Amino acid sequence: MSDAQNTQENPRRARGRPRGWDDKTEQKTIKSLDRAMEIFEYLSADQGKTLSQLASELSQSPATVYRVLITLEARGLVEFDPEEQRWYVGARAFVIGARFLRRTSLVDRARPILRALMERTGETANLGIEKGGMVLFLNQVETHESIRAFFPPGTLSDMHASGIGKALLAFMDKDRFGRWLKGRSLETFTAHTLVAPDALVQELRRTRARGYAIDAEEKNLGMRCIAAPVFDMYGEAVAGISVSGPATRMGRDVTERISRSVVDAARDLTRAVGGSNRHDVDGQE
Amino acid sequence: MSDAQNTQENPRRARGRPRGWDDKTEQKTIKSLDRAMEIFEYLSADQGKTLSQLASELSQSPATVYRVLITLEARGLVEFDPEEQRWYVGARAFVIGARFLRRTSLVDRARPILRALMERTGETANLGIEKGGMVLFLNQVETHESIRAFFPPGTLSDMHASGIGKALLAFMDKDRFGRWLKGRSLETFTAHTLVAPDALVQELRRTRARGYAIDAEEKNLGMRCIAAPVFDMYGEAVAGISVSGPATRMGRDVTERISRSVVDAARDLTRAVGGSNRHDVDGQE
DNA sequence: TTGCATTTTTCATATTGCGAAATACATTTT
DNA sequence: AAAATGTATTTCGCAATATGAAAAATGCAA
Known part of the structure; x- marks a missing residue:
C-alpha cells in the first residue's frame, strides 16, 4: 500500500539514459x-x-x-x-541488514543520547526515521523496568499512530505531507487512533506548536509515548526520538517532565549530526 | 576451520534424498x-x-x-x-534482517554448539553472560564422566574468578572495565584467585592476546576452565562459552587442543547470533 | 507393510540472463 | 568550446540455465 517502491519513477539516474525512456514499463530488472x-x-x-x-x-x-x-x-x-x-x-x-545503519552515523551518535534519555526518564528510548511513508525504528535503549514498551529495531509502524511518526509529520512541509496523506487510509488500531484527516492535521498543528508529539494509546492500549523531531542540516525533520512506556507510568502528571527530556535529547542529536532547527527561527506555516 | 556452514555436509535434510549423492559436488543451487x-x-x-x-x-x-x-x-x-x-x-x-532476531534466543542457538563442544572435548560445556557485574550461567551440557564440573543454570559467579567472566572482562572496553572494577573488592576463593587488580589486568591482557581465558583453580581447587567470548552485532562481548572439568583431565597438555575447540565454538555462536568480532580486525587497546 | 505427504532430483525445453560493445550523460581537461 | 574521460545504461544475439512437470526418495502414521 505504501509507496516504498518507487520503481516506475522515471528520472532515476543522472547520467547515461539513452532514448527509449518514455512510456511502456520496460522490464530491465532480472x-x-x-x-x-x-x-x-x-x-x-x-x-x-x-x-x-x-x-x-x-x-x-x-x-x-x-x-x-x-x-x-x-x-x-x-x-x-x-x-x-x-x-x-x-x-x-x-x-547484512544491520549494515544499513552504517550508512549514516545517526545511530552511532544517537546511542549515548538515547542511553542518557533512558536513564533520566526511566523508560525505553527509541530512535526512528521515516521510510516509505512509515516509521522505521532503528534502535532503542530499554528500560530496566519489567513492564516495558518494546519496539524491536527493524519494526515498521504507521506514522499516524506513532509518536515519532507524528513528530515527523508535524514538521514536514505542506507538499510532502499532502502527498503522504493522499490516497492513504488511516488504519484504526485503538479507540484513540486519529483516523480522521482533520483530527490528525489539528493534532499535528498542536504538536508543532509545543515541539513534541504525544501518542496517547493510539497504537496500543495502555501505552503512551512522547517524541520529538531531529533535524538535518537543511532543517528537515529526518528522525525522531521517543520515550515510550505504560500509561500507568507515563501519565499527564509526568508529561511535562519527560517531554522536556525528550526535546532536549532530540536537540542534542540534531546538534550531533550537524543539523539545524529552522523552526526555531522562522515560524513557518 | 569451524563448521558453522554445513553447506556441503551430506545428510542435509531428513527426507527425500534420491540416489546420486556421493562424490562430485553437485550444483543444485541457482x-x-x-x-x-x-x-x-x-x-x-x-x-x-x-x-x-x-x-x-x-x-x-x-x-x-x-x-x-x-x-x-x-x-x-x-x-x-x-x-x-x-x-x-x-x-x-x-x-528483513532484523526479523532474524524474532526467532530464537542466545540459549537456543547455543545448545547444539555446546553439545558439540562437549562431545569434542569430553568435558562439560557452559554458556554464560554478564549480569550486574557477575557471570550468570544460562546453560550447560554435562560430560558423561562421573567427576564433572557443575554449574546449574541460574548460578551467579564472580567475574574475576571465572573463565567466562575473565573472557568477558578481557574484551570489555576500558571505560566499562574501569566502572566494573571501581569500588569492588575481589574476593579470595583459593590460593590461585587473582585478587590484586594489577595481576588481574595483566592476566586479562594475556587473555585478549590469546583469545581465550583460563581459570586455573581460581574459584574451586582442582577445577580448571577454558573460556572464550561471544560477540554481538556491535562487536561487544556479550556472552561466553567455556569448558570446565577437573584439573586432572584439563592439564596444560590438553589446553592447546581444548582451547581451540572452545574458541571455535564461541566463533560459531557469534556467527549464529549475527555478531561480529571486531577484535579480529583492529587490535584495540 | 501400505499409504500419504513432503522434499528433492531428473530432464527436456524455452526462457532469459549474459557479456561485448554501443550509447548517453556529466565532469574535467585541453 | 571541444575533446577527453569516466560513468551509467541499453541493445542485441546467443548460449547458458532457470523452470515446471513429473518421477523418485524419504519420513511418518496407521
Whole structure:
C-alpha cells in the first residue's frame, strides 16, 4: 500500500539514459532474481513455513522455491530447521541488514543520547526515521523496568499512530505531507487512533506548536509515548526520538517532565549530526 | 576451520534424498541468484561503491551488476545515491534482517554448539553472560564422566574468578572495565584467585592476546576452565562459552587442543547470533 | 507393510540472463 | 568550446540455465 517502491519513477539516474525512456514499463530488472527476493521477503515476514507452504502461497513451483531456498541457505541468508522442516531468516541476513545503519552515523551518535534519555526518564528510548511513508525504528535503549514498551529495531509502524511518526509529520512541509496523506487510509488500531484527516492535521498543528508529539494509546492500549523531531542540516525533520512506556507510568502528571527530556535529547542529536532547527527561527506555516 | 556452514555436509535434510549423492559436488543451487547475492554481500561489506567499482572488483560485467542492483533497488534492498552515483544497503534489508532476531534466543542457538563442544572435548560445556557485574550461567551440557564440573543454570559467579567472566572482562572496553572494577573488592576463593587488580589486568591482557581465558583453580581447587567470548552485532562481548572439568583431565597438555575447540565454538555462536568480532580486525587497546 | 505427504532430483525445453560493445550523460581537461 | 574521460545504461544475439512437470526418495502414521 505504501509507496516504498518507487520503481516506475522515471528520472532515476543522472547520467547515461539513452532514448527509449518514455512510456511502456520496460522490464530491465532480472526476473528470476526478483522472484527469489519475493520468496525471501515473504519468508521473512512470516517465518517458520515449510517449503510446500511457501510454494503454494506464492503459487510457484516447489522446485523453484526449493532451489532458491537452498541457494540462500548456502550463504546463510536463510536457515533451515531439519527437525521441523521449516525455513527461517538467517544470521547472515541480519548482519547484512544491520549494515544499513552504517550508512549514516545517526545511530552511532544517537546511542549515548538515547542511553542518557533512558536513564533520566526511566523508560525505553527509541530512535526512528521515516521510510516509505512509515516509521522505521532503528534502535532503542530499554528500560530496566519489567513492564516495558518494546519496539524491536527493524519494526515498521504507521506514522499516524506513532509518536515519532507524528513528530515527523508535524514538521514536514505542506507538499510532502499532502502527498503522504493522499490516497492513504488511516488504519484504526485503538479507540484513540486519529483516523480522521482533520483530527490528525489539528493534532499535528498542536504538536508543532509545543515541539513534541504525544501518542496517547493510539497504537496500543495502555501505552503512551512522547517524541520529538531531529533535524538535518537543511532543517528537515529526518528522525525522531521517543520515550515510550505504560500509561500507568507515563501519565499527564509526568508529561511535562519527560517531554522536556525528550526535546532536549532530540536537540542534542540534531546538534550531533550537524543539523539545524529552522523552526526555531522562522515560524513557518 | 569451524563448521558453522554445513553447506556441503551430506545428510542435509531428513527426507527425500534420491540416489546420486556421493562424490562430485553437485550444483543444485541457482547460479545467477548466488552471483547476485555475492554482489549484495560484497556491496554491504563496503558500501558507497560505484557500479564500475563493484563490477571490476568482482570481475563481473557492469551490465550484470547493474541489472542485479536495480532489481534489488526496486525492492528497497539496496539504495542508490544519484548525486554521488553510489550504492548502499537499503532499509528493506534492515527490516528483513532484523526479523532474524524474532526467532530464537542466545540459549537456543547455543545448545547444539555446546553439545558439540562437549562431545569434542569430553568435558562439560557452559554458556554464560554478564549480569550486574557477575557471570550468570544460562546453560550447560554435562560430560558423561562421573567427576564433572557443575554449574546449574541460574548460578551467579564472580567475574574475576571465572573463565567466562575473565573472557568477558578481557574484551570489555576500558571505560566499562574501569566502572566494573571501581569500588569492588575481589574476593579470595583459593590460593590461585587473582585478587590484586594489577595481576588481574595483566592476566586479562594475556587473555585478549590469546583469545581465550583460563581459570586455573581460581574459584574451586582442582577445577580448571577454558573460556572464550561471544560477540554481538556491535562487536561487544556479550556472552561466553567455556569448558570446565577437573584439573586432572584439563592439564596444560590438553589446553592447546581444548582451547581451540572452545574458541571455535564461541566463533560459531557469534556467527549464529549475527555478531561480529571486531577484535579480529583492529587490535584495540 | 501400505499409504500419504513432503522434499528433492531428473530432464527436456524455452526462457532469459549474459557479456561485448554501443550509447548517453556529466565532469574535467585541453 | 571541444575533446577527453569516466560513468551509467541499453541493445542485441546467443548460449547458458532457470523452470515446471513429473518421477523418485524419504519420513511418518496407521
